[in-house]
Amino acid sequence: MQTIAVTGGSGKAGRATIAELQSAGYTVRNIDITAPAVRTCDFYKTDLNQLGETIEAMHGCDAVVHLAANPDPTGRSEQVMFMHNTGSTYNVFRAAQILGMPRVVWASSETVLGLPFERRIPPQFPVTESTIAPESSYALSKLVSEEMARQFASWSGATYVGLRFSNLMEPHDYPRFADWQADPHIRKGNLWGYVDSRDVAQSCRRGLEASLTGAEVFVIAAGDTVMHQSNAELVAQCFPGVQLDPTLGANETLLSIAKARQLLGYQPQYSWRTSK
Numbered sequence: 622m623q624t625i626a627v628t629g630g631s632g633k634a635g636r637a638t639i640a641e642l643q644s645a646g647y648t649v650r651n652i653d654i655t656a657p658a659v660r661t662c663d664f665y666k667t668d669l670n671q672l673g674e675t676i677e678a679m680h681g682c683d684a685v686v687h688l689a690a691n692p693d694p695t696g697r698s699e700q701v702m703f704m705h706n707t708g709s710t711y712n713v714f715r716a717a718q719i720l721g722m723p724r725v726v727w728a729s730s731e732t733v734l735g736l737p738f739e740r741r742i743p744p745q746f747p748v749t750e751s752t753i754a755p756e757s758s759y760a761l762s763k764l765v766s767e768e769m770a771r772q773f774a775s776w777s778g779a780t781y782v783g784l785r786f787s788n789l790m791e792p793h794d795y796p797r798f799a800d801w802q803a804d805p806h807i808r809k810g811n812l813w814g815y816v817d818s819r820d821v822a823q824s825c826r827r828g829l830e831a832s833l834t835g836a837e838v839f840v841i842a843a844g845d846t847v848m849h850q851s852n853a854e855l856v857a858q859c860f861p862g863v864q865l866d867p868t869l870g871a872n873e874t875l876l877s878i879a880k881a882r883q884l885l886g887y888q889p890q891y892s893w894r895t896s897k
Contacts, residue, residue: 624647624681625650625686626685628652628688631664633791634822634825636818638825639662640661641825652675670712679717683722685727688728689709690706710769718776718777724828725780730763730786731840735755736811737756737810737811739810740756745864748877749877749880766783773836780836780837782833782839784821784824785839786824787816795896798893805850806858813848816843817889819891820890823887824887827885839880840881844878844892845870845873845893846875848872852865852875856875
């Protein structure tokens with residue numbers, strides 16, 4: 622694989638992924654409805670809800686990293702947001718099939734796991750990929766896309782790699798973490814998780830390169846939580862009675878990245894505790 626299409630390449634995850642792939646020697650094409658603030662590769666302005674446009678934009682590429690999505694129904698109905706996300710993902714998957722691409726990497730979401738963990742609380746921490754409990758239209762759109770990936774992989778024989786990203790952060794976001802330390806309930810909704818945009822980019826590259834078949838999904842998070850308090854303290858305060866793996870580090874992520882480490886070779890490199 623030499624030329625990689627990155628949908629949503631003008632966004633936070635997309636910018637970092639383009640830089641990561643270029644550093645690894647790939648030629649990259651940014652496919653987005655919005656032009657990038659700084660153009661670092663070819664840009665194709667594309668409405669991914671139009672299959673013809675999507676096929677044309679992806680033509681000539683060897684694989685795709687699909688990061689484009691609408692995470693927020695603000696200013697539009699949840700139905701429109703759901704239809705946008707599932708429709709655009711279908712078009713990218715279908716275009717990849719038509720064009721004979723052997724590998725599709727795409728952004729799922731930690732929300733599939735059951736965020737904000739109020740109606741259904743996991744029986745133990747950390748949570749793994751086997752936890753599936755969507756509680757919003759956005760999360761449902763991602764779960765539907767995961768099933769689509771399984772079916773497209775079965776139809777085409779291509780490999781589909783879904784990445785359930787935690788709350789994406791950039792270095793300039795890290796000073797805000799100090800505001801959360803006094804009240805663990807502020808961030809309990811996603812088990813105090815986050816992921817650095819540069820680690821998102823790493824996971825996308827590894828998704829392209831890992832020896833995998835079929836359709837797989839992976840939780841992608843930082844190696845630690847956003848809190849100074851230990852996991853034992855956090856769980857006791859916010860999820861009393863839930864079992865905590867006793868082998869887990871004091872501040873180790875409660876969104877298990879064990880599968881990503883084992884099968885993708887993913888190793889988070891960035892932490893708010895040390896990054897600048």
